[in-house]
Amino acid sequence: MKQLNPKEVHRLSILVIVLSLFLVLFSCPRPVYSNADKKQAGKKEKEDVDKIGERRVAHRSIISVEKEVAIGKQYASEIDRSAKMVTDPVVNEFVNRVAQNIARNSDLEVPLTVKVIDDPNINAFALPGGFLYVNIGLVLAADEESQMAGVIAHEIAHVAARHWASQMTKATLLQYAMIPLIFIPMGQAVYYGVLEAYLNGVPLAFLKFNRDAEAEADMLGLQYMYKAGYDPSSYVTFFSKVIEQERRSPGSISNIFSDHPPTPERILKSEEEIKRILPKKDSYLVSTSEFDDVKTRLQVVMTAKKKTGKEGPTLRKREEEKEKQPGKPEEKEEQPPVLRRRD
Secondary structure (H helix, E strand, C coil): CCCCCHHHHHHHHHHHHHHHHHHHHHCCCCCCCCCCCHHHCCCCHHHCHHHCCCCCCCCCCCCCHHHHHHHHHHHHHHHHHHCCECCCHHHHHHHHHHHHHHHHCCCCCCCCEEEEECCCCCCEEEECCCEEEEEHHHHHHCCCHHHHHHHHHHHHHHHHCCHHHHHHHHHHHHHHHHHHHHHCHHHHHHHHHHHHHHHHCHHHHCCCCCHHHHHHHHHHHHHHHHHCCECCHHHHHHHHHHHHHHHHCCCCCCHHHHHCCCCHHHHHHHHHHHHHHCCCCCCEEEEEHHHHHHHHHHHHHHHHHHHHCCCCCCCCCHHHHHHHCCCCCCCCCCCCCCEEEEC
16 A cells, blocks of 8 residues: 655645535534424424524534624725715614614624615625615615615625625635645645635625525515515515616616626516515505605705716705704604505
8 A cells, every 4th residue: 555645644634624624514404493383394494484583594604703793894994985975864874774673673693884875876785794885876776665675684684694704614615625736836826826816805705695695695685674564575676677777778787786686587586485485464664754755865966966066965954954044933843754555
């Protein structure tokens, strides 16, 4: 029997370690909850809407939750410095309230930080660790509050399922598997090429997920918006709207949608899951007068920008305007939000 030299032994030991990690992380069966209701016994854990917040939907990862939050915070600070943020308190408060309501009705295990970007592109994205960014283009493109809520729920689902951490775990293990190639001349170039691509692609990888992850985020997002009271079919409606807009004006949709477009297949699957997973309700929250007010405020600013090519008027809360104009008669108190429901 041929005796292995030290280099070959080292390579073999690394491969054994990598294979062991794969087996531990991705081959072990998920635990079965003994207290599952008999009515839900035939359903998969991730499809049990009644267990939202109690179930485990996060994928296994060698990256700790604390590390994931720290990484997300690091890149969030970069975005905060480079992107133009909306400073209007009315817009920020409304979008944050919608997102936090969905987060409370999700499987999210980390706090959610929400910020609005002054960008007309239809987009929203979440960094690992719970840092959510919403473009004003998404708010303006949505016909109803529930459509905007559906996209936000989809992004929250990515964070709850820890898709980024799972993706980085697989990429890291792949790198470990390629370490032995360093010991051969050609393999050295291959390994360093993969390492360089991995390091340079980390920020972009925050926003790109494979089809399985997107499908899971669709399913979980529908559940979260349903649990929060929104009409889940609004998400499908917005999908169709994005497809139609891209058909009329190719390239008009942001990269996050073009990388993982709302294809007809995803729409059909979402419709099937709404019927199969979500129990019917007598009514759903579709939109509110607050959403209409926020859209109007943003439309005023966007119109001013188009006409002048400069920044639009500064948006202020009504109370601030009163303080600056004490001579004006006191305005009537704002009416509470009007809840519109769809049968």
